Amino acid sequence: MAGCHLLQPLVFPDPDLCSEQDLYFRLHGPSGASYGARQISFLKGAHLQFDxxxxxxxxxxxxxxxxxxxxxxxxxxxxxxxxxxxxTYPDRSWSRLVNEVVTLTPDAPLRFDIPFAAHAPEKGLLFFELRSLTDGMLTWSAWDTQQAPRQMPQLALSVTTFRREAAVAETVRRFRSFAAGSRLRDHLHMIVVDNGRSAGIENDAHVTAVDNENLGGAGGFARGLLAARERGASHCLFMDDDAATPMDAIERTWSFLAYATDPGTAVAGAMISTRHAWALWENGALFDGACRPQFGGTDLRDPGQVFGMEYASTARRPDNFYGGWWYFAFPLEQVRYLPFPFFVRGDDVSFSLAHDFNIVTLPGVVSFQESFTEKDSPLTWYLDLRSHLAHHLSLPSMDVGRRATLRIALWFWARALVPAHYETMAAINLALEDVLRGPKFFAENADMATRRAQIGAMRKTEAWSDMDTPPAEKRRFDPHRRRHRALMKATLNGHLLPFFSRFGNRITLPAEARWHPREVWGAARITYRNEATGKGYTVTHSKRAALRESRKMARLAWRFWQEYDALKARWQAAYPELTSPGFWEDALDMPSSTDRREP
Structure with a gap:
């Protein structure tokens, strides 16, 4: 429609990503939806809700x-x-801004002005409903504005992949199909950074493939960021290689960035676990010694829970808020530091904390991912602890002092000790040891090849394998009884009790219950089983392994305490260098920025 700029067209379910219809619209009475045709048909008396x-x-x-x-x-x-x-408002009655009987037409849209400004909607949500008075159908709708955009973002989508040829090929296919018909096709371009040099993506008007050294996600996204700058992009969107996000979210993100008044505005995508496609995993997160997902577990089928989340997330976020790199769009002009060479895990946290982005989350801007819980391993614990410590050591804004920083490592140690994950304890010790080596170690081991092999060799017990039937259970302690739980806490879950391995509980827990301490109190043998895959593993109480890893942790903790001031100074001094274009150009064997600008 002339003079109008689309902000948010109607989104239909994509069965390849999510078919939970109540996340998109709720139909009552004689009505039905065609996902392929993207239309909703109804008979007289139907009620369509888009809240x-x-x-x-x-x-x-x-x-x-x-x-x-x-x-x-x-x-x-x-x-x-x-x-x-x-x-709608929080804690107030709602307002009906429009209530009209209208006749829909198939060839031209009807448009209705929404007089919201007089209501000062600091925390307001809008939605529409249709009640059918005759048979008919809804084929399209969109929220729009007659305000011109403040800017026309050139958005580069940076996708990092490593030997996931089928996944990234499908992502590229979906993007090409979307871009060909998008009103924003001249403002979008995908950069596929191929760390495995095996994807075989061909370049065209919408996609550019870049072969890259395998320095993990950090190296891939650093390369993508540099490539976005070379293209003259104004904004960059980091995405996972399976890009399991509705393509409509890209248009929604672009529109929000086009109107943003703060040049530091960034958009962080939420995450939904593929295990339960209606349950939110996180909608952004906070870092304060640990990563704390926001709004985890929200049932997105429930309008009341969705409204509550959107009200709460409307205000400007605190400085320790960050967005995951499964979907994170940000302005390139505001970037002072490239990713830190963590390989993976922690690079997105550090990137957000180091910059003064105004990070916003938007409804419907989301990625569908496997649960992080099921991906946990000694390697991920190693990566998590070293990045947690590095954030507090390298970023002055995150300095919490010697005691609080060391407490993070001790908390990791305790969480692995209680459920008898001794291989994870060994990886935690290695993480603290590497942090004590200083930032130079990270620079010299950006490819993580040695550590990945070393930790992989450690992993014998805590590895998923086929398990037809879990072993029989036996329980003597009740973890839900306060007295039993107190005894287990006082004895470090039996590690200070003689012969505990003989009389402690034998239990089986689902995979998603890993790292939930309540059920493991009193357990000397714990079997974890993933019902969906039929895989599992069993860990067993061992005083010898616990003592070995605990002694090592004690020695490293003492070193950390003694060397803290000097260590922090080294980390803070090195951070700008290890996040500079020059560092990444050398690490990725790229021509220097000066060379690339020469004719």
């Missing part, structure tokens, strides 16, 4: 972060309906 995670409009975020003062709703279809547009 859903993917299709509600957070006017509070658009009003506060983008200065939006003009808003409209466009509808196309066929039939006579009652249209109602609601503006």
């Amino acid at each position: 859903t995670y993917f299709n509600l409009f957070n006017i509070g975020k658009w009003y506060g972060h983008c200065g939006l003062r003009s808003l409209g709703l466009q509808l196309m279809g066929r039939g006579q309906v009652e249209l109602t547009v609601f503006l």
Whole structure:
């Protein structure tokens, strides 16, 4: 429609990603949806609701972060309906901004001005409902504005892949199909950084493939960021190689960045676990000695929970808020530091903490991923601890002092000791040892080849393998009884009790219950089993292994305490160097920036 700029078109389910229809719309009465045709058909008496995670409009975020003062709703279809547009507030009755009987047309959209400005929606949400008065269908709708964009972002999508040829090929296929028909195709370009040099992606108008040294996600995204700068992009969007996100989210992100009033505005995508495609894993996270996902477990089928999350996430986020790199869009002009060479794990946290981005989350901007819990291993614990410590040592804004920083390592040690994960304890010790080596060790081992092989060789017991039937259980201690639990805590879950391996509980837990301490109190043998895959593993109480790894932790902790001031100074001095373009150009064997600018 002339003079209008689309902000948020209607999103339909994509069965390849998520078919939980209540996340998109809720249909009542004689009605049905065609996902392929992207239309909803209805008979007289049907009720269509769009107060859903993917299709509600957070006017509070658009009003506060983008200065939006003009808003409209466009509808196309066929039939006579009652249209109602609601503006909702926390702890207040709702307002009906539009309530009209209209006749939808298939060839041209009807547009309705939404008079929201007088209501000062600092924390408001908009959605619409249709009640059918005749038979008909809804074929399209979109929220729009008559305000011109403040800028026209050139958005480079940086995807890092390593020997996941099928996954990245499907991502490229989906993006090419989307870009060919997108109104924003001239403002989007995908850069595929191929760390395995095996994907075989061909270049075209919408996609550029770049072969790269395998320095992990950090190296891949650093290369993608540099390539985005070379293309003259204004913004960069980091995405996983399976890019399991609705393509509509890219347009939604672009539109928000086009209207953002703060040049430091970034958009972080939420994450939903593929195990339960209706349950939120996180909607951004905080780092304060540990990574703390926000709004985890929110049932996205429940409008009340979705509304509560959106109200709470409308205000500007604290300085320790960060977004995961499965989906993170940011302005290149604001970047002072490239990723730190963590290989993987922690690079996204460090990147957000080191910059003063105004990070926003938007409904429907999300990626579907496997649960992190099921990916845990001694290697991931090694990577997590060393990055946690590095954040506090290298970033002045995260300095919490000697005692609190050391407490992080001791907490990792305790969490692995209680469930008898001695291989994880060994990896934790190695992480603390490497942090004590200083940032130079990270620079010299950016490919992590030695450590990955070493930790892989450690992993014998804590490795998933086929398990038809879990071993029989036996319980003498009840972890839900306060007295039994107190005894186990006082004895480090039996590690200070003689012969505990003989009389402690033998239990089986689901994979998602790993690292939940309540059930393992009193257990001397723990079997974890993934019902979906039929795989599992069993760990067994061992005083010898616990003593060996605990002694090593004690020695390293004492060293950390003694060397803390000098260690922190080394880390803070090295951070700018190890996140500079020059460092990554050398590490990735690239021509220098000066050389690339020469004719």
